[in-house]
Amino acid sequence: MDSKKTMPVLIFAVVLVALQVATSLSGRDYYLTQLTMSLYTCLLISGLCLVMGYAGQLSLGHAGFFAIGGYTSATLTTLNLTSALEGGNGLVVLLAKLGLLVSGTSLFGEELLYVQPWLAFVLAIVITTVVAFLVGIPVLKLKGHYLAMATLGFGIIIYRVVLAVEIFGEADGISDVPGFTLLPGLTINGEMDNRVINYYIAAGVLFLGVLLLQNLIYSRVGRALRAIHGAEDAANAMGINTSRYKLYTFVISAIFAAVAGVMMTHYNGGIAPADAGVMKSVRYVAIVAIGGMASLWGALSMGAVLTFLSLRGMFGSYDDAVFGVILITIMLFAPHGILQLPFWRKFKKSAKDE
Amino acid sequence: MALLEVTQLSKRFGGLHAVNDVSFTVQEGTIKAVIGPNGAGKTTLFNLISGTLAANEGMVEFRGQAIHGLKPFQIARAGMARTFQNIKMFPGMTALENVMVGLHPRSVAGFWAGMLNLPSTWTEEKRIKEQAMDLLALLEIEQFAHVEAASLAFGQQRAVEFARALASEPRLLLLDEPAAGLNIYETAEVARLITKIQGRGITVLLVEHDMSLVMDISDEIVVLSFGERIAEGTPREIQNNKDVIQIYLGE
Amino acid sequence: MPLELFSQYLFAGITYGIIYAIVAIGFNIIYNTTGIINFAQGEFVMLGGMISISLNSLMPLPLAIVCAVFITMLFGGLLEIVFIRWLESPSVLRMIIITIGLSIVIREVALHIWGDGVRALPYFTGNVVSSVQILGASISPQVLWALAVCSIMVLMLSLFFKFTSLGREMQACASNRLAATLCGINARNMVTFSFMLSAAIGAVAGCVVSPITSTQYDMGTGLAIKGFTVAVLGGLGNSMAAVAAGLLLGIIEAFSVGVGFPLVFQDAIAISILLVILFVRPHGLFGNKEAAGLKEF
Numbered sequence: 001m002d003s004k005k006t007m008p009v010l011i012f013a014v015v016l017v018a019l020q021v022a023t024s025l026s027g028r029d030y031y032l033t034q035l036t037m038s039l040y041t042c043l044l045i046s047g048l049c050l051v052m053g054y055a056g057q058l059s060l061g062h063a064g065f066f067a068i069g070g071y072t073s074a075t076l077t078t079l080n081l082t083s084a085l086e087g088g089n090g091l092v093v094l095l096a097k098l099g100l101l102v103s104g105t106s107l108f109g110e111e112l113l114y115v116q117p118w119l120a121f122v123l124a125i126v127i128t129t130v131v132a133f134l135v136g137i138p139v140l141k142l143k144g145h146y147l148a149m150a151t152l153g154f155g156i157i158i159y160r161v162v163l164a165v166e167i168f169g170e171a172d173g174i175s176d177v178p179g180f181t182l183l184p185g186l187t188i189n190g191e192m193d194n195r196v197i198n199y200y201i202a203a204g205v206l207f208l209g210v211l212l213l214q215n216l217i218y219s220r221v222g223r224a225l226r227a228i229h230g231a232e233d234a235a236n237a238m239g240i241n242t243s244r245y246k247l248y249t250f251v252i253s254a255i256f257a258a259v260a261g262v263m264m265t266h267y268n269g270g271i272a273p274a275d276a277g278v279m280k281s282v283r284y285v286a287i288v289a290i291g292g293m294a295s296l297w298g299a300l301s302m303g304a305v306l307t308f309l310s311l312r313g314m315f316g317s318y319d320d321a322v323f324g325v326i327l328i329t330i331m332l333f334a335p336h337g338i339l340q341l342p343f344w345r346k347f348k349k350s351a352k353d354e
Numbered sequence: 355m356a357l358l359e360v361t362q363l364s365k366r367f368g369g370l371h372a373v374n375d376v377s378f379t380v381q382e383g384t385i386k387a388v389i390g391p392n393g394a395g396k397t398t399l400f401n402l403i404s405g406t407l408a409a410n411e412g413m414v415e416f417r418g419q420a421i422h423g424l425k426p427f428q429i430a431r432a433g434m435a436r437t438f439q440n441i442k443m444f445p446g447m448t449a450l451e452n453v454m455v456g457l458h459p460r461s462v463a464g465f466w467a468g469m470l471n472l473p474s475t476w477t478e479e480k481r482i483k484e485q486a487m488d489l490l491a492l493l494e495i496e497q498f499a500h501v502e503a504a505s506l507a508f509g510q511q512r513a514v515e516f517a518r519a520l521a522s523e524p525r526l527l528l529l530d531e532p533a534a535g536l537n538i539y540e541t542a543e544v545a546r547l548i549t550k551i552q553g554r555g556i557t558v559l560l561v562e563h564d565m566s567l568v569m570d571i572s573d574e575i576v577v578l579s580f581g582e583r584i585a586e587g588t589p590r591e592i593q594n595n596k597d598v599i600q601i602y603l604g605e
Numbered sequence: 606m607p608l609e610l611f612s613q614y615l616f617a618g619i620t621y622g623i624i625y626a627i628v629a630i631g632f633n634i635i636y637n638t639t640g641i642i643n644f645a646q647g648e649f650v651m652l653g654g655m656i657s658i659s660l661n662s663l664m665p666l667p668l669a670i671v672c673a674v675f676i677t678m679l680f681g682g683l684l685e686i687v688f689i690r691w692l693e694s695p696s697v698l699r700m701i702i703i704t705i706g707l708s709i710v711i712r713e714v715a716l717h718i719w720g721d722g723v724r725a726l727p728y729f730t731g732n733v734v735s736s737v738q739i740l741g742a743s744i745s746p747q748v749l750w751a752l753a754v755c756s757i758m759v760l761m762l763s764l765f766f767k768f769t770s771l772g773r774e775m776q777a778c779a780s781n782r783l784a785a786t787l788c789g790i791n792a793r794n795m796v797t798f799s800f801m802l803s804a805a806i807g808a809v810a811g812c813v814v815s816p817i818t819s820t821q822y823d824m825g826t827g828l829a830i831k832g833f834t835v836a837v838l839g840g841l842g843n844s845m846a847a848v849a850a851g852l853l854l855g856i857i858e859a860f861s862v863g864v865g866f867p868l869v870f871q872d873a874i875a876i877s878i879l880l881v882i883l884f885v886r887p888h889g890l891f892g893n894k895e896a897a898g899l900k901e902f
Contacts, residue, residue: 058698060705138884144697145642146883149833153876156830164869212469219468219475220461220482227444227455234442237404239430239459239522248465278826282705289702317717324709331703332688335695 005218008297009211016203020196032199033190034311038304039202040264041284043209045303046296047256048284050213053294054222055249056229057140058148060281061155062257065128067276069258070265071162072124074174076115077266085113095119104178117180117266124262125255132254136247152278159276173272180266188266198267205263209256213296225249229294279320286327292337355418357382357526357557358403358434363412363422365398372398374581375412380526385548385558387568389592390578391601396561397439399578400530403559404436405429417525431459435524437515439531439561443503449514450499453486456521460485489517493547509540516547520556527551529560533567545571565602569593577601612740614859620748620817622855623755624650627810628832629839629847630762631803637842638778638792638799641700645684645708646807646832647825648715652677653808654820655715658724666727674808681804685797708825715822726815751813758806759848775799827872834879854878 016039023031044066051057081101084092095101100119104112139150162168169175179189187194188201216222227235228242236242265271274280287306291298306326309315315322330337356379365373373395380386388396401407403414405426414422421429430436435456444452461482463475490496493513498506503514512532519527532548533541545567552558562568568575569589577585577592579601585592592598628646635643657673664672688703695703728735729750736743766772777785778795786792811820835854839846854875861874 058701138880142883145701146837148701149642149830149837150880150883153830153879157873157876160870160873164867215471216465216468219471220458220463220479221465221468223447223451223455224458226447230444230446231442233406233426234438234444235455236426237406237430237436237438238456238518239427240455241425241427252465279709282709285702286706318713321710321713324706324713327706328688328703328710331699331706332692335699 005214009214012210012297012300013207016207020199020203024196029195031308031312032195034308035304036195036199036202036267037264037311038307039199039206040260040267041307042300042303043206043263044257044260045284045287045291045299046206046210046213047253049288049291049293049296049299050216050225051249051253052285052288053292053296053299054217054225054229055246056232057246057250058285059151059250059253060148060278060285061135061151061153061158062253062284063276063278063280064155064158065132065254065257066261066264066280067158067162067271068128068131069124069261070271070275071168071174071261072127073117073120073180073262074177074265074271075167076120076123077117077178077180078174078176079114080110081113081115082111102178106176114178117178121180121262124258128254128258129251132251133247136250136254140243140246140250152281155276155278155281159273159278162276163273171273173270173275174265175270177265177269177271180263188263190267190269202263202267205259209259210296210300217296221245226294279323282327283320283323286323286330290326290330290337295337298337356380357417358559359413359415360399360403361413361415363399363402363414364410365395365402365407366410371581373402373409373578376578376581376583377412378576378583378586380557380559381574382525382557383552383555384573385552385560385571386574386576387572388559388561388576388578389563389565389568392563393580394578395581396578397530398581400436400528400561404434404528430522430524433523433525434528435519435522435526436528437512437519437530437532439534441508441511441515443511443514445504447503448500449490449495449503449506449510449517450483450486452503452514453489453517453521454482456489456518457482457485459522486517486521489521490514492520492550493517508535509537509543512536512540512544513547516551520551524556526557526559529558529562531561531563533562533564541567607741609741610863612742613744614863615856616739616742616744616748618856618859619852620751620814620855621858622852623752623848624810624814624818624828624851625831625835625854626848626851627755627758627806628828629836629851630759630844631807632832632836633842633844633847634775634799634803634806635796636836638775638796639689640697641689641704642833643800643803644701644704644829645711645825646803647828648708648711649677649681649804649807650811650828651715651820651822651825652680652711652804653811654726654815655719655724655811655822656808657812658726658815658820659719661726666729670726670809670812673812674805677808677811678801678805681807682797682801684804685800689800690793690797708829712823712825719822721822723819723821724815725819726812728816729813745817747813747816751817754813755810758809759844762806763845771798830872830879831875834875834882837879837882 019035020032023029023035044062048059048062051059081092085096095115100116101113102116106112135154139147139154142150163170179187181187182201186197186201188198224235224240224245227238227240228245232242287303288299291300291302310319358380360379361377363373363376364371376399388399390396398407402409405421405424405428409422412422413420416432416434419432421432444455461478463478467475487496487499490499493516495510495513495517498510503511506514529548532544536544541564548558548571572589575587575589575592576583577598584597584601585595587595628650631646631649632642635641653673656676657669660669660672684707688707728747730746735746737746737749766776774785774790775795775798777788777790778792831854835847835851838850838854858871858874861871862868
């Protein structure tokens with residue numbers, strides 16, 4: 001096997017486990033909550049890294065896809081269908097017969113009947129895929145500033161929709177989202193005694209996603225994507241359907257964002273309009289840029305560290321400003337990411353020489 | 355039947371007739387050159403044939419099929435490969451990887467196969483790599499396989515670009531000023547490579563500035579001036595054509 | 606729709622439209638000299654408003670506005686000198702990210718200085734309730750102020766670019782930077798001037814509309830996207846067309862509210878127009894396709 005390709009994946013798995021062990025040994029289990037959320041964010045970031053770094057397209061609307069995933073799942077799993085079933089609504093009755101509804105009780109002891117999270121998950125992904133295609137086909141014909149503004153515009157529209165539509169909870173968002181039972185015994189929720197399991201669910205999902213992307217990057221398609229990024233017209237002249245490849249990459253990254261959205265929403269038990277905000281999209285772009293655009297590992301490590309620090313409140317009320325400053329500084333002094341700074345290169349080189 | 359048939363092709367940029375009513379054919383197995391002074395519309399003509407630009411009027415038929423209006427990648431898949439005047443190596447990729455990209459139309463692994471790392475892709479990758487190495491060997495640059503292509507000398511980059519274009523197993527190879535930026539030794543080397551490519555049964559259409567290269571290797575020459583075809587014939591005929599002498603030497 | 610209501614919406618539309626046009630012209634001035642879209646353009650409008658509001662407690666209104674415009678102008682020049690000037694042929698992506706970063710930082714700093722409340726300058730003449738009768742509608746005199754100031758500014762800008770040597774030098778840089786440099790024009794200084802100029806006109810707009818639309822720390826993003834829509838609608842780089850496009854967008858928005866289109870989706874109108882224009886006519890309603898094709902993107 002190619003060690004250049006497999007070693008980072010192995011190291012990645014070890015790091016994921018080591019993080020949990022370290023928190024447990026140091027008695028800081030409470031870090032796991034933010035770590036888990038950081039890992040889901042990393043899932044989105046890894047997809048965005050594929051779009052920005054490998055297909056060379058800027059997307060300022062990825063929080064929109066995160067929101068489409070999260071809101072779809074949250075809406076479907078919080079909609080109480082008890083009365084609809086009694087009322088004989090055809091679709092609801094059919095779903096009930098197929099065993100696609102789950103019953104439960106609310107905090108106030110009210111009887112609940114809602115869509116099985118797996119079905120909601122599948123629907124969320126289907127909707128995201130459709131939207132990503134519809135948006136991607138026209139948008140990806142654009143370049144430079146036009147592409148940036150068009151994706152930003154898409155992001156703002158999604159934000160406006162979730163803020164204005166009653167079923168999405170308007171400014172409050174959606175809360176009391178039930179857990180998502182992947183398999184018996186494996187449930188995504190925010191319960192305290194479920195913390196370690198949830199960390200490993202997030203780690204597992206992220207690992208799987210990264211593995212798929214890593215495979216893709218080292219495949220025929222990945223080579224074509226790098227060619228597109230480097231010299232698009234030459235790639236097209238080599239027989240590569242450049243617009244289709246860019247589109248598929250965009251859709252894949254949108255799906256990654258939506259999966260992150262669904263899982264994070266069930267983990268947090270809710271989702272709010274801020275999750276769809278433009279600042280979130282900018283933040284994701286910042287992280288990928290800091291990691292070095294075409295560096296999956298750079299983006300992942302920066303994503304984990306910065307998201308974790310931000311969630312721990314390290315940046316205080318200057319949270320957004322910190323990301324702005326980081327963005328400017330990196331683009332001014334290290335446009336290829338901080339792992340490409342002379343200091344690191346020297347370090348890497350000396351490590352290689354030994 | 356001719357391999358490539360260009361009929362009354364025209365392209366205007368605003369009021370400028372970059373290519374005006376140009377027709378010619380390229381016979382299978384030959385080397386044909388398009389020459390003309392700077393600004394004669396040679397590169398525009400090339401971009402029209404390879405689909406980079408859309409023509410205002412006219413037709414391009416390749417292997418008996420109309421290809422005007424198709425995208426560059428579709429034309430490439432139909433069996434027409436091209437190189438670029440200012441050598442467009444894929445940055446950050448080795449010479450070998452550049453040629454492997456050229457094999458894109460001759461391989462199939464898609465997004466799913468790539469993401470899942472299916473066993474079928476392993477054998478395909480192995481084949482792609484071997485074929486790319488063979489092509490580098492054909493162009494006598496296999497020793498640079500693992501060097502970043504963009505860091506090679508200009509002449510070597512040109513050879514990598516030839517290998518990359520040949521990788522799709524084209525019937526027709528379009529060369530856009532293959533001697534641009536090369537010294538006389540490198541130009542002679544490129545001329546030798548072009549005849550070697552022709553020897554493998556590949557038809558070549560080239561745009562060139564360097565008269566010596568064109569006269570040595572071409573079977574037929576088309577001369578453009580201000581977007582119009584002013585002469586067509588064998589190198590000897592062109593050398594003795596009054597109009598051609600006039601546009602090259604002036605009044 | 607009765608005439609009174611009609612002219613009410615019309616004037617509201619024109620007021621907003623002219624602001625969008627000013628932001629679009631700000632985009633164009635910088636785009637013409639550098640090929641950059643300055644995503645922090647909307648922040649200049651916010652800064653103009655905020656600084657004049659703060660200064661107004663220390664000095665009379667006209668002086669406060671003049672100082673605010675001057676300060677914003679210097680700030681615009683400073684941004685260029687510190688963040689843009691010394692970069693060697695930066696990529697478009699890099700410039701987009703830098704100006705987005707700047708807009709975020711400016712916004713966050715503004716939040717810490719002025720808080721997240723809504724502020725406003727006092728009316729230049731009269732007060733909230735004073736009005737002028739035009740076409741049967743009661744129009745606030747401030748609307749007329751905004752229209753007058755912005756129209757004069759647009760006029761002066763076009764005179765500036767046509768008849769002053771500095772303006773012509775900036776135009777020269779726009780059409781061919783290398784040739785301009787060879788003629789002895791300092792292209793880098795022209796870029797700094799273009800930032801100062803677009804900051805200044807943004808600040809003027811920010812001051813005159815503050816009494817009507819209020820000023821808030823996060824107003825920049827919305828203005829930027831609408832200004833960009835207008836700039837694209839008119840064809841990037843074409844400032845006179847931007848005025849027409851700005852008025853068009855402002856009036857469409859105003860009448861969409863008039864026919865009962867939900868207010869929360871008002872932003873979506875501009876964005877939808879932007880997306881449609883980008884897909885259908887990226888060279889703008891008034892632009893020339895071939896000319897746009899010769900530009901970088």
